[in-house]
Amino acid sequence: xxxxxxxxxxxxxxxxxxxxxxxxxxxxxxxxxxxxxxxxxxxxxxxxxxxxxxxxxxxxxxxxxxxxxxxxxxxxxxxxxxxxxxxxxxxxxxxxxxxxxxxxxxxxxxxxxxxxxxxxxxxxxxxxxxxxxxxxxxxxxxxxxxxxxxxxxxxxxxxxxxxxxxxxxxxxxxxxxxxxxxxxxxxxxxxxxxxxxxxxxxxxxxxxxxxxxxxxxxxxxxxxxxxxx
Ligand SMILES: Cc1cc2nc3c(=O)[nH]c(=O)nc-3n(C[C@H](O)[C@H](O)[C@H](O)COP(=O)(O)O)c2cc1C
Numbered sequence: 001x002x003x004x005x006x007x008x009x010x011x012x013x014x015x016x017x018x019x020x021x022x023x024x025x026x027x028x029x030x031x032x033x034x035x036x037x038x039x040x041x042x043x044x045x046x047x048x049x050x051x052x053x054x055x056x057x058x059x060x061x062x063x064x065x066x067x068x069x070x071x072x073x074x075x076x077x078x079x080x081x082x083x084x085x086x087x088x089x090x091x092x093x094x095x096x097x098x099x100x101x102x103x104x105x106x107x108x109x110x111x112x113x114x115x116x117x118x119x120x121x122x123x124x125x126x127x128x129x130x131x132x133x134x135x136x137x138x139x140x141x142x143x144x145x146x147x148x149x150x151x152x153x154x155x156x157x158x159x160x161x162x163x164x165x166x167x168x169x170x171x172x173x174x175x176x177x178x179x180x181x182x183x184x185x186x187x188x189x190x191x192x193x194x195x196x197x198x199x200x201x202x203x204x205x206x207x208x209x210x211x212x213x214x215x216x217x218x219x220x221x222x223x224x225x226x227x228x229x
Contacts, residue, residue, distance in 0.1 A: 001176055002035035004064035009056070011043045011070030011081040017149035023106045023139075023166065024069030026152040030170030036065070047080050060088055065102045065173060066133065068124065071144065072109035072117055077124075089131040103133035104173055108144035112197045114188035116142060137179035139169060139187045145201060146191050161189040 008028045012018035025040070032038045041059060046052035060066055070081055077085075105124040107117045121138035128135035141162060147155050152163060165187025169179045191197070209215045 001064070001174070004036050004174075005062065006031050006036045006038050006065040006067060006173075007059050007063035008038070008040040008067045008069065009043060009060070010040065011068055011078060011084075013044050013078065013080075014071075014149070015042045015044055018071065019108050019144040019147040019149070020069040020071055020106065022147050022150060022152045022155070023108060023141075023162070024067060026163070027067060027069075027106065027139075027166045027170055027173075030167050031065075031067075031174055034170055034174030036174055039063070043081060043084060056084075057087065057091065061091075063101065065104065065136075067104050067106065067173075069106040070120075072107055072120055075116060075119055077120055085127050085131070089127065092131050099132050099134040101133050102136050102173075102176065103128040104136045104169075104179065105138040107138060107140045108147075109140075109142050110145050110201075112142045112190065112194045114140050114142040114190075117188075136173055136177070137169075137184060139165065139179065139184055141188045141191075143191045143197050145204075146197060158191040162187050162191070165189075 006028065008024045010016075010018065010021045010024055012020040015021065021042075028038050028040060039059060041056050043056070046056045068081070070077055073079075076082070103124070105121065107120045107124075109116045117138075117140035121140055124138050125135045127133075146158060147162075152159055152166070165183055168183045169187065172179050172183065206215070206218070209218055
């Protein structure tokens with residue numbers, strides 16, 4: 001709603017240089033255009049700073065809409081984000097009645113397929129239910145590495161679906177409505193053909209290996225002989 005407070009929480013250790021930040025920041029700007037009062041906080045600098053963490057927890061309690069943007073780590077949420085959500089849930093035991101605050105999420109992953117993000121979106125939904133937030137949806141996308149730390153609006157033609165999807169999502173969120181499935185699907189569309197993303201990613205891995213003197217060891221499988229327990 002107009003004038004309502006939205007808090008963007010960036011849950012990537014890469015902070016301002018992350019794809020999570022680029023996606024979240026774009027949504028935040030669109031929410032501002034829709035009349036919402038915006039604020040952004042980064043999770044990682046708060047982890048080692050009690051004052052910052054207290055500020056973050058207070059900001060979560062004070063907002064009308066919480067947007068959490070994060071990378072997929074091992075098919076899940078980054079561990080410090082899980083810890084934070086646990087803390088938030090513990091501070092909000094047995095919330096009764098209609099939820100006054102809403103939650104939306106944005107997750108991006110490094111594999112080309114958006115579907116890897118589905119379990120993380122479901123985890124966010126369950127968190128929202130248990131902590132007494134109204135869940136308005138989780139936007140998800142693969143090929144996150146193609147955005148990097150660029151502002152989304154400067155990432156060019158490849159992010160056309162994401163720009164449109166985030167813009168449309170902002171309209172629904174600002175009206176206090178769930179993000180429709182069609183908008184989630186639009187934002188999750190591939191940015192380029194899968195073979196091309198894989199080819200560029202492979203080149204990146206190979207040049208990193210060269211830099212670290214391990215080009216000859218790329219096919220090593222050190223755990224291949226270990227017994228499964
Ligand atoms: C520790 C770690 C675990 C990861 N696990 C996955 C994974 O399970 N699936 C995947 O598709 N990408 C995985 N990635 C890749 C990130 O999701 C991807 O690079 C993402 O774009 C990073 O977003 P950020 O810039 O917002 O941090 C992982 C990256 C790291 C560093």
